[in-house]
Amino acid sequence: MFYDICTVFWRDWVVLKRRLPKFILSRMVAPMLYLVAFGWGLGRNIQVGSGSYIDFLVPGIMALNSMNISYNSLTPLCTERVYHRSIGEYIIAPMTPSAFLVGKVLAAVLRGLISSAIIMGLAFAFGATLNITVFYIVVLILNCVIFAEVGFFAALSTDSFEELSQVNTYILLPMSFLCGTFFTTAALPDIIRVFIDILPLTHTSYLLRGIATQSPVAWESVAVLVLYAIIGFILGMKAYNNQLK
Amino acid sequence: MIKIDNLVKEFTIRDEHKKRVKHLAVDNLSLEVQDGEIFGLLGPNGAGKTTTIRMLTMEMEPTAGNVVYNGCSIFKDPLSIKKMIGVVPQNINFDNDLTVGENMELHAKLHHMPVTERKRKIAEMLEFVELTHTVNLMPKALSGGMKRRLLIARALVHSPQILFMDEPTVALDPQVRRRIWDLIRALAANGTTVVLTTHYIEEAEALCNRVAIINTGKLIDIDTPESFCNRMGRMAVEWDSPEGRQYKFFDSRKEAAAYAADLEHGAHIRKTNLEDAFIELTGRKEGV
Ligand SMILES: Nc1ncnc2c1ncn2[C@@H]1O[C@H](COP(=O)(O)OP(=O)(O)OP(=O)(O)O)[C@@H](O)[C@H]1O
Ligand SMILES: [Mg+2]
Numbered sequence: 001m002f003y004d005i006c007t008v009f010w011r012d013w014v015v016l017k018r019r020l021p022k023f024i025l026s027r028m029v030a031p032m033l034y035l036v037a038f039g040w041g042l043g044r045n046i047q048v049g050s051g052s053y054i055d056f057l058v059p060g061i062m063a064l065n066s067m068n069i070s071y072n073s074l075t076p077l078c079t080e081r082v083y084h085r086s087i088g089e090y091i092i093a094p095m096t097p098s099a100f101l102v103g104k105v106l107a108a109v110l111r112g113l114i115s116s117a118i119i120m121g122l123a124f125a126f127g128a129t130l131n132i133t134v135f136y137i138v139v140l141i142l143n144c145v146i147f148a149e150v151g152f153f154a155a156l157s158t159d160s161f162e163e164l165s166q167v168n169t170y171i172l173l174p175m176s177f178l179c180g181t182f183f184t185t186a187a188l189p190d191i192i193r194v195f196i197d198i199l200p201l202t203h204t205s206y207l208l209r210g211i212a213t214q215s216p217v218a219w220e221s222v223a224v225l226v227l228y229a230i231i232g233f234i235l236g237m238k239a240y241n242n243q244l245k
Numbered sequence: 246m247i248k249i250d251n252l253v254k255e256f257t258i259r260d261e262h263k264k265r266v267k268h269l270a271v272d273n274l275s276l277e278v279q280d281g282e283i284f285g286l287l288g289p290n291g292a293g294k295t296t297t298i299r300m301l302t303m304e305m306e307p308t309a310g311n312v313v314y315n316g317c318s319i320f321k322d323p324l325s326i327k328k329m330i331g332v333v334p335q336n337i338n339f340d341n342d343l344t345v346g347e348n349m350e351l352h353a354k355l356h357h358m359p360v361t362e363r364k365r366k367i368a369e370m371l372e373f374v375e376l377t378h379t380v381n382l383m384p385k386a387l388s389g390g391m392k393r394r395l396l397i398a399r400a401l402v403h404s405p406q407i408l409f410m411d412e413p414t415v416a417l418d419p420q421v422r423r424r425i426w427d428l429i430r431a432l433a434a435n436g437t438t439v440v441l442t443t444h445y446i447e448e449a450e451a452l453c454n455r456v457a458i459i460n461t462g463k464l465i466d467i468d469t470p471e472s473f474c475n476r477m478g479r480m481a482v483e484w485d486s487p488e489g490r491q492y493k494f495f496d497s498r499k500e501a502a503a504y505a506a507d508l509e510h511g512a513h514i515r516k517t518n519l520e521d522a523f524i525e526l527t528g529r530k531e532g533v
Contacts, residue, residue, distance in 0.1 A: 007354040015342045076342075085338040091304050093355035094327035244306045 004095040008103025009110075012073075016111065027069065027115040028122065034061050035126050038182060051129075051213065058123040058130055059208035060181030062116050063143060067201055069115045070108040070144040071172060074151025077104065078164050081156060081243065097240045101152060101233065108148030109141055116140055130212040139211065142225045143204040147172075149232025156239035180205035200228045247278040247301070247407070247438070252310035254296050254462075270296045272462035273310070278440055283433045285453035286442045289527050293462040294442040295335050298411050301440070302332050314407070328356070331405030333413045335442075337392045339384035345371075346380035349399055356403035363402075370398035373428070374421075389416045397425060401432075408432065410441040414448060426452055446520040456519070460527045473522035481521055484512035492521065 016023060039054040081087045090100050120132065154167045178188070179201035185193050196202055203221040210218060254271040271293040278284045286294045299305040301312055303323050312319045314326045339348050349371065353363040371377045374394035379387060387395065393416050400408065410429075414422045429439055429452055443449055449456050450470045457467040466473075478494030480501035485491070494517055495501040505512035 003357060004355070007351070010354065011340070011343065011347075011351055014347055080340070084341050085334075085336050086340040088304055088334060088338045089340070089352065089355065092302050092327060092330070092332050093352075094324045094357075095355060096324070244304070 001096060001099050004093075004099035005103040005106065007095075008090070008100055009107050012104070012107030013110070016107070023111070024114070024118060027065075027118050030068075031061055031065055031115075031119045031122055035122060039126055039128075054123070054126060054128045055130060055212070056209065057182065058119070058128045059212050060205050061123075062119050062140065063179070063201055063204040063208055064176035064181045065119055066112040066116050066140050066144050067147045067176065067204075068172060070105075070112040070148040071151040071154075071168075073108040073111045074104060074148055074155050075161075075164050077152065077155035078158060078161060082159055091244070097237055098233075101149075101236045101240065104152055105145055105148040105236075108151065109144040112144035112148075113137075113140065131214050133211055135217070136208060136211045139204060139207045139222070139225070142222075142229060143200070146200050146225065146228045146232050149229065149236045152236045153232070153239045156236075156243055175199055175201045180209075200225055246280055246315060247440070248313040249274055249276050249278075249297075249301070250311045250313065251275050252297065252300060252312065253308045254293070254300060254305070255308040270462050271300070271307075274459070274462070274464050275310075276457055276464060276467055278438060280438055281433055281436050282454045283429060283439045283441070283452050285449040285456035286440065286459065287446065287449055287456050287523055288442075288459040288465075291461075292459045292527075294459065295411055296462075297459075298332075298335075298409050298440070298442065302330060302409055303327060304332075329406040331400040331403065331408045333396050333400045333408070333410040335411035337384075337396060339392070339395070341384055344381050344383055345376065345387070345395060348384065348395075349402060352399050353402050358403060366402050366404070370402055374398040390418060390421065393417055394421065397428075405437070407438045407440070410439065412442055412444065414443065414445065422448075446518070446523050450519040458523060458526050465526050470519045473519055474517045477517045477522050477525060479517055481515055481517045482508075482512050483515065484508050484510055486510075494521065 034057070035054070039057055042053075077087065120130075123130065150167075154164055158164050158167075178192075178196050179185070179199050180196075181201070185196050185202060188196060203218075203224050207218060207221045207225070210216070252271055252274040253269070256268045256270055257265055258268045260266045274293075274297060286297065288294050296305065300307045301319075303319055303326070314329065317326060319326060340351065343351060346367070349367045350363065353367060358366065368377070371380060374397060376387075376391060376395055376398065379391065379395075384392060384395070393413070397410075397413055400410075413429075414425050417425065426448070429441070433439055439452075441449075441452070453470060455467060455469050456473070458465045468476075478496050480495045480498050482493045482495065482501050482505045483490060484505070493504060495504065498514065501514050505514055
């Protein structure tokens with residue numbers, strides 16, 4: 001099992017390694033824009049609690065960015081399944097489906113962490129003061145795992161890139177703005193807030209922000225994230241088995 | 246031995262009115278393939294050959310039925326069966342983000358081959374299909390026939406005991422095809438079981454110990470190529486008529502010659518081949 005996970009991870013690493021400079025460069029664009037627009041531009045006039053807005057903003061950006069990167073690192077699986085059919089190699093290989101899922105998710109986590117490191121570097125350059133701990137990174141990893149699983153599920157359950165991008169438009173994009181990333185959900189009307197507070201990205205944003213500002217840890221949020229990761233795993237396995245039907 | 250037991254595959258598809266309908270692609274197929282045998286699966290387009298192979302290789306779950314490899318069911322221990330088998334798929338399915346060499350390496354790693362053996366076997370197989378020079382190219386840079394050769398090379402990297410080949414020699418030039426035939430014979434001589442599909446009936450005739458003819462998902466008949474021909478009549482008379490080319494089969498050359506002599510136009514006498522039997526059993530297509 002471990003060997004198979006490594007093999008699946010190895011494949012994604014080989015592909016990533018070849019494009020690493022491009023990957024890093026392209027991953028700098030969006031966070032840089034957020035930091036400039038919301039941190040420098042709008043942020044000067046915004047007061048949140050005691051700290052500066054940029055300190056509030058950076059954990060939110062890291063949450064939404066790790067979500068997007070890990071989700072999108074799994075979307076090519078859709079074309080690999082539908083058009084190139086290269087996923088067939090894994091299906092007929094003596095390997096359990098879970099090894100495939102875990103290997104793919106770990107590769108997505110790696111991408112998520114690389115891009116998070118880029119943001120961290122940029123944030124410090126923009127003058128943010130954050131307390132980054134091991135626990136902070138654990139939460140980031142958990143977030144990557146959840147959205148990699150969402151990507152895995154989506155890639156194996158949809159038949160075209162277009163359907164896949166709808167997941168992006170209708171689910172990820174709203175989440176990236178509403179889930180406590182750019183402003184606290186307390187500002188939202190109650191009905192919407194209750195719904196938003198259930199979503200995993202909200203918990204990630206608050207957890208990251210809490211750690212960065214050295215507030216007490218919200219363990220219930222950690223539990224929620226773990227639960228999402230487990231559900232994501234089960235759904236991923238279901239999607240894998242469904243395509244054999 | 247591979248024992249296929251009442252295998253069924255039913256797809257749900259949408260008909261021309263977009264209504265969901267069931268489509269039976271494989272219909273209660275039962276047969277046995279012996280160890281070391283070269284077994285041919287023949288049938289017209291859409292007969293269910295690929296679907297059958299995909300179920301045998303566990304790429305697809307059967308709707309009903311079972312497949313048993315040396316006493317072990319695919320539902321019991323799929324992983325140890327998967328270790329024994331190699332597959333040349335009908336569709337080219339390389340990972341387009343990996344080079345030729347990396348594609349081979351991925352396959353070897355998926356089969357847990359140790360590094361030194363992996364390197365040696367990959368080099369050997371690439372050499373055999375004359376693709377050593379393409380090791381650092383992306384698959385899209387290969388010609389259609391080169392890709393086919395690479396599919397075969399990849400399937401053999403882990404020295405499978407049982408090899409499934411779905412139209413392995415389609416798009417190959419005659420020289421390469423003959424070499425692949427030699428390879429298949431050599432593999433079988435060394436104890437590898439080969440299950441292949443092909444539309445080149447002469448290929449099945451040249452290679453297979455036994456062939457199964459299937460049509461619309463059902464097994465029509467199963468026999469050795471010689472028996473199929475003998476059952477038709479050993480000799481064929483072929484002539485042109487206003488309705489198109491006509492065929493008639495006879496047990497001896499004498500009878501065939503006597504019949505041909507009575508025909509007004511010139512007739513051609515030859516040995517019956519598997520293609521004659523194939524067409525007889527699967528039906529002539531009107532208007533084709
Ligand atoms: N994934 C699928 N979904 C729905 N129907 C399918 C699917 N795969 C195959 N079929 C149908 O099942 C039948 C058998 O297809 P299959 O590919 O097994 O035929 P085949 O004998 O391999 O034909 P060919 O010689 O053209 O390769 C066909 O009618 C085909 O349309
Ligand atoms: Mg086919």
